[in-house]
Amino acid sequence: MLLGLLCGCRSTPKADPEVAYRQARLTIVQGDLIKAQQEAKEGYARYSQQSAQWAWKFRILEAEILTYRRLNQEALSTLNSRLPADLASGDEAIQKNMVEGLALARLGRQDEANERLDKADQLCQLSHSHVDGQLAQIHGVIEFGRGDVAQSEAYFRQVLRMAREEKDQLLEATALMNLGLAALKQGHYDNAILWSTDGYEAARNLGARFAEQKALGNLGWAYYRMGDREKSLVYFQQAAEEARKLDAKNDLAKWIRALGMISQEMNQTSTAETYYKQSLSLAQQSDDKEDLVDVMTALAAVSVEQQKWEQANRYTQQAMSLCRSRGDREGELEASLIMGKIALHQNDAARAVQLFSEVAADPQNEAPLKWEAQEDLARLYEDEKRPADASRQYKLSLATFESTRASVNQEELRLPFLANSAHLHDDYIHFLVNQGSELEALQVADYSRAQTLAEGLKSGNSKDSAKPTGIGGPQKLASQVNATILFYWLGPRYSYLWIVTPDHVKLSPLPSAEVLNALVGNYRKDIQGPRDALQAANQNGFDLYKLLVAPASQEIANTSLTIVIPDGALNDLNFETLLVPGPNPHYLIDDATIVNATSLRLLKTSAQAPIARPKLLLIGNPVSPNRDYAELADAGAEVRSIEGHFAPTERTVLTRGEATSRAYFGSNPQQFSYIHFVAHGTASRLSPLDSAVVLSKSAAEDDSFKLYARDIIRRPIQADLVTISTCYGAGARAYTGEGLVGLSWAFLRAGAHNVIAALWQASDSATPQLMDGFYKELEKGHSPDVALRSAKLSLLHSDSVFRKPLYWAPFQIYSDQIKPRASGKTPQHHR
Numbered sequence: 116m117l118l119g120l121l122c123g124c125r126s127t128p129k130a131d132p133e134v135a136y137r138q139a140r141l142t143i144v145q146g147d148l149i150k151a152q153q154e155a156k157e158g159y160a161r162y163s164q165q166s167a168q169w170a171w172k173f174r175i176l177e178a179e180i181l182t183y184r185r186l187n188q189e190a191l192s193t194l195n196s197r198l199p200a201d202l203a204s205g206d207e208a209i210q211k212n213m214v215e216g217l218a219l220a221r222l223g224r225q226d227e228a229n230e231r232l233d234k235a236d237q238l239c240q241l242s243h244s245h246v247d248g249q250l251a252q253i254h255g256v257i258e259f260g261r262g263d264v265a266q267s268e269a270y271f272r273q274v275l276r277m278a279r280e281e282k283d284q285l286l287e288a289t290a291l292m293n294l295g296l297a298a299l300k301q302g303h304y305d306n307a308i309l310w311s312t313d314g315y316e317a318a319r320n321l322g323a324r325f326a327e328q329k330a331l332g333n334l335g336w337a338y339y340r341m342g343d344r345e346k347s348l349v350y351f352q353q354a355a356e357e358a359r360k361l362d363a364k365n366d367l368a369k370w371i372r373a374l375g376m377i378s379q380e381m382n383q384t385s386t387a388e389t390y391y392k393q394s395l396s397l398a399q400q401s402d403d404k405e406d407l408v409d410v411m412t413a414l415a416a417v418s419v420e421q422q423k424w425e426q427a428n429r430y431t432q433q434a435m436s437l438c439r440s441r442g443d444r445e446g447e448l449e450a451s452l453i454m455g456k457i458a459l460h461q462n463d464a465a466r467a468v469q470l471f472s473e474v475a476a477d478p479q480n481e482a483p484l485k486w487e488a489q490e491d492l493a494r495l496y497e498d499e500k501r502p503a504d505a506s507r508q509y510k511l512s513l514a515t516f517e518s519t520r521a522s523v524n525q526e527e528l529r530l531p532f533l534a535n536s537a538h539l540h541d542d543y544i545h546f547l548v549n550q551g552s553e554l555e556a557l558q559v560a561d562y563s564r565a566q567t568l569a570e571g572l573k574s575g576n577s578k579d580s581a582k583p584t585g586i587g588g589p590q591k592l593a594s595q596v597n598a599t600i601l602f603y604w605l606g607p608r609y610s611y612l613w614i615v616t617p618d619h620v621k622l623s624p625l626p627s628a629e630v631l632n633a634l635v636g637n638y639r640k641d642i643q644g645p646r647d648a649l650q651a652a653n654q655n656g657f658d659l660y661k662l663l664v665a666p667a668s669q670e671i672a673n674t675s676l677t678i679v680i681p682d683g684a685l686n687d688l689n690f691e692t693l694l695v696p697g698p699n700p701h702y703l704i705d706d707a708t709i710v711n712a713t714s715l716r717l718l719k720t721s722a723q724a725p726i727a728r729p730k731l732l733l734i735g736n737p738v739s740p741n742r743d744y745a746e747l748a749d750a751g752a753e754v755r756s757i758e759g760h761f762a763p764t765e766r767t768v769l770t771r772g773e774a775t776s777r778a779y780f781g782s783n784p785q786q787f788s789y790i791h792f793v794a795h796g797t798a799s800r801l802s803p804l805d806s807a808v809v810l811s812k813s814a815a816e817d818d819s820f821k822l823y824a825r826d827i828i829r830r831p832i833q834a835d836l837v838t839i840s841t842c843y844g845a846g847a848r849a850y851t852g853e854g855l856v857g858l859s860w861a862f863l864r865a866g867a868h869n870v871i872a873a874l875w876q877a878s879d880s881a882t883p884q885l886m887d888g889f890y891k892e893l894e895k896g897h898s899p900d901v902a903l904r905s906a907k908l909s910l911l912h913s914d915s916v917f918r919k920p921l922y923w924a925p926f927q928i929y930s931d932q933i934k935p936r937a938s939g940k941t942p943q944h945h946r
Contacts, residue, residue, distance in 0.1 A: 735793025
């Protein structure tokens with residue numbers, strides 16, 4: 116939390132002591148607290164004889180700095196004398212009581228803190244002092260520390276209003292950041308990001324480095340709670356780096372602890388413990404009780420994971436003792452949760468149930484701690500062979516999670532949120548499988564998929580005659596489209612493949628996500644390399660086929676379509692490239708027509724007749740906007756080839772200077788059945804909706820040449836097919852439950868039924884040939900999935916270098932609408 120005491124002395128005439136005083140305050144703003152404290156000491160030494168008022172101004176300033184450094188006892192010692200009578204009712208008296216009240220509250224001396232703050236309130240009301248905003252800020256900080264977040268938020272909103280009325284930019288920045296923390300504590304994670312971002316921008320514009328590094332850390336916490344570990348890691352690293360430069364040891368302790376938490380979630384427990392011990396050392400130096408509780412609880416938690424039970428118990432008892440001495444109920448609940456885990460290890464199930472239940476039921480609990488306690492109860496009941504109780508607790512835990520997720524209003528911020536429940540879904544699915552409820556397990560797994568996409572489509576973007584199949588009828592869908600559906604679930608301990616056909620649903624166990632991740636990562640490198648994986652008899656390709664596809668080989672052979680619903684690293688894998696063993700080894704594309712989907716319940720069957728005269732919007736071969744995006748040598752040829760498949764009245768072609776993002780939106784894209792882009796593409800890993808098609812500049816703005824994914828989703832379309840003939844159109848980052856999020860996801864979200872996009876850098880020379888063959892097959896009346904497969908096979912079975920997967924395999928088709936097809940088998944194309 117920030118105090119916002121960094122106000123200037125407004126009423127004193129310009130003089131040497133004021134220059135020194137303002138300089139010390141400026142040094143605080145710039146973040147050098149050690150130097151600022153030294154300047155306050157020097158100011159006191161130089162000007163204390165000039166007047167008692169200046170003596171006290173510099174003493175209060177030094178004490179204020181000590182509170183920033185969390186040296187609360189030293190702050191009290193600095194102010195341990197009475198003010199002269201002529202200063203006992205002015206700003207100096209108010210500020211002295213404010214600083215003392217804060218320091219006393221942090222030391223757990225609440226009655227004395229209340230006394231000082233009451234005195235400051237009285238004086239402020241009598242004198243109509245200009246420090247009333249800073250006083251309200253301190254009230255908010257103290258109420259926040261006491262756990263009354265609603266009251267602290269009310270204070271911070273009051274501070275924000277006062278700061279804006281007074282045009283106090285620094286106070287405004289600190290109020291914004293504190294509102295972010297209050298929102299975070301209340302589980303309003305999207306609001307936390309908005310407040311914290313505004314606070315960061317305000318602090319940066321002021322050059323307030325001390326506040327700026329706090330804002331970076333606060334953003335790290337907000338994204339951490341949102342489930343976006345990658346982005347939170349970046350913010351925590353930046354905050355820690357800035358805190359080191361500023362020698363802000365108390366803040367550094369927080370950011371290092373946060374880095375430990377992320378390491379712990381990545382199963383790097385030794386690294387996490389090292390971070391936590393560094394944080395503990397820093398917290399002990401400042402003797403900040405709140406930080407000590409947090410880091411001791413973290414050390415206890417990682418000790419539990421390491422099964423260092425004595426160490427876990429020692430840290431937990433120390434944290435609990437500190438919490439009880441401070442009246443810190445939230446800290447007690449976190450310690451109680453760990454005590455429950457320790458009791459379970461000691462075979463004291465009754466004690467564990469008591470502790471977990473207490474944590475789950477406490478109204479002061481934060482939602483993540485509540486659903487963790489409910490999950491711990493579920494696992495306990497599962498181990499005790501009480502399936503009904505276990506099922507009830509799993510459902511309660513999921514309900515708590517879903518309620519929290521529902522409070523996140525911004526679509527982009529909901530995308531990473533499911534990462535918070537990955538372990539919960541994983542445990543519940545494994546429980547259901549062990550209970551023989553394999554279909555219910557599939558239902559739970561599928562419900563966790565594509566939630567943000569489903570919510571967006573439900574909002575009214577897509578209107579057509581197709582109807583969702585729903586989880587209740589996966590076999591019915593498989594029958595209607597004559598498909599084998601492969602639904603994957605990858606977990607840290609257990610992974611599964613559900614095989615859905617017109618006749619049956621069966622479950623096949625898979626290795627852990629760690630094993631599959633390694634295989635997928637290695638094979639992706641192999642097929643993007645210079646060697647042909649088939650000619651090299653690549654073992655990774657054979658192993659992945661054996662694990663992921665062989666259990667369904669008979670079903671695939673008896674149907675005409677294979678629908679893959681991937682998970683985790685499998686989103687980065689083109690299944691067509693897997694190697695089928697046997698006397699005549701070959702790529703899986705020779706055996707199967709494959710489409711990718713996001714979830715069972717979003718898959719639809721189309722009731723529409725084939726489009727007799729499809730309309731095409733073709734945008735490509737733009738003017739290079741800058742040196743980062745060179746002209747595509749073969750883009751013009753690809754555009755000419757594609758437009759040749761459509762009559763002039765059935766196509767709208769925008770090239771060179773006309774190929775702009777503004778022109779895309781101005782074309783009324785909803786009227787087109789086919790939309791095709793021939794251009795560069797970008798994929799943003801940290802902010803996937805910043806992925807973009809790179810077109811010509813449409814305005815003076817630096818990024819006017821980018822057609823952003825975030826803008827695409829705002830314009831509804833009804834295209835049967837969108838083809839993104841760019842690099843990395845599928846996206847660079849897979850979110851838990853949502854799959855790859857990038858341009859392909861954005862067009863599906865906007866209402867497209869099929870999207871063709873690239874998993875890696877597409878070849879500028881091979882792509883025109885591939886796309887020409889694709890549109891020739893569409894002209895024959897084939898569906899997009901069949902047409903794309905045929906075009907790929909023509910390259911694969913050629914004698915050119917394009918037979919390598921590097922050239923034909925980057926493009927995949929993503930569908931949410933499948934056309935019904937007659938029973939039969941996929942034609943095979945082995946050499």
